[in-house]
Amino acid sequence: MENIKNKWLEQHLNTIVLGDSYELIKNIPDNTIDCIYTDIPYLFESYGKCNNECGIRFHRLMNESIDVISNGINYKILDEFIRVMKKINIFIWCSKSQILDIMNYFTNKGCRYEILVWCKTNPVPLANNSWLSDIEYCLYFREKNVRVNDGIKLKSKFYISQINKADKELYKHPTIKPIKQVEQHLKHVLKSGEIVLDPFCGSGTTCEAAKINGFDFIGIENNTKWHKIAVGRINGITADGQTSIFTDFEELGK
Numbered sequence: 155m156e157n158i159k160n161k162w163l164e165q166h167l168n169t170i171v172l173g174d175s176y177e178l179i180k181n182i183p184d185n186t187i188d189c190i191y192t193d194i195p196y197l198f199e200s201y202g203k204c205n206n207e208c209g210i211r212f213h214r215l216m217n218e219s220i221d222v223i224s225n226g227i228n229y230k231i232l233d234e235f236i237r238v239m240k241k242i243n244i245f246i247w248c249s250k251s252q253i254l255d256i257m258n259y260f261t262n263k264g265c266r267y268e269i270l271v272w273c274k275t276n277p278v279p280l281a282n283n284s285w286l287s288d289i290e291y292c293l294y295f296r297e298k299n300v301r302v303n304d305g306i307k308l309k310s311k312f313y314i315s316q317i318n319k320a321d322k323e324l325y326k327h328p329t330i331k332p333i334k335q336v337e338q339h340l341k342h343v344l345k346s347g348e349i350v351l352d353p354f355c356g357s358g359t360t361c362e363a364a365k366i367n368g369f370d371f372i373g374i375e376n377n378t379k380w381h382k383i384a385v386g387r388i389n390g391i392t393a394d395g396q397t398s399i400f401t402d403f404e405e406l407g408k
């Protein structure tokens with residue numbers, strides 16, 4: 155059984171797999187992944203009328219089993235995350251309303267944590283009784299004996315940029331994360347040849363960041379549109395079929 159599972163890992167290393175991560179993660183053997191880097195499905199609070207893709211997914215989950223699912227993700231998958239990692243070493247981008255649940259889960263396991271942020275300099279202006287949505291949160295947890303790499307540039311807890319219109323135009327994903335920040339995070343915790351898993355990989359930002367920096371990766375995405383875009387992306391092709399590999403928008407000043 156273990157051999158078959160290892161075969162699955164070997165076959166899918168450095169690829170993006172189309173399917174449901176709640177099922178596919180069962181193929182990954184215990185203690186084989188060096189880091190999980192992921193951006194989980196968000197909760198949309200307008201339960202009744204939300205008809206974007208994430209909202210629909212939330213409704214589907216709600217219908218499956220309300221007692222094990224909360225806040226846009228079935229938290230049972232966190233047990234699987236811990237099973238597949240050699241040591242707990244995990245980044246989770248999440249919405250503000252998911253922070254408490256996730257913090258409780260990992261701090262109860264004795265993990266150290268950091269709250270990393272992406273600060274956006276040009277957020278959508280919001281009116282009424284609200285704060286600006288100019289910060290996104292990425293929670294990081296590690297077991298006490300997990301070492302991080304040195305290098306002052308890698309240690310920063312914040313990253314400041316405009317909302318990344320350029321990446322969104324290239325890869326279309328509504329919640330795409332800035333690849334420079336993802337690269338910085340991965341370089342802080344991984345060594346060459348180590349494996350990062352992204353079970354909710356969207357347009358493939360984590361996988362591209364891993365590939366650029368010589369880390370092995372496995373991505374999982376259940377939506378055929380994003381899966382196709384992500385596979386194109388790690389092969390240097392944009393969502394419109396253009397070659398992307400040498401385009402560095404930061405250097406071009408966009």
Ligand SMILES: C[S@@+](CC[C@H](N)C(=O)[O-])C[C@H]1O[C@@H](n2cnc3c(N)ncnc32)[C@H](O)[C@@H]1O
Pocket residue numbers: 173174175176192193194195196211327329330331353354355356357358359360374375376377380
């Ligand atoms: C927040 S987005 C990730 C965006 C990504 N960080 C990027 O930069 O493009 C979460 C992704 O998880 C996918 N997803 C949701 N449920 C899933 C499941 N059960 N298995 C695999 N992927 C899933 C969604 O289709 C969505 O693309």
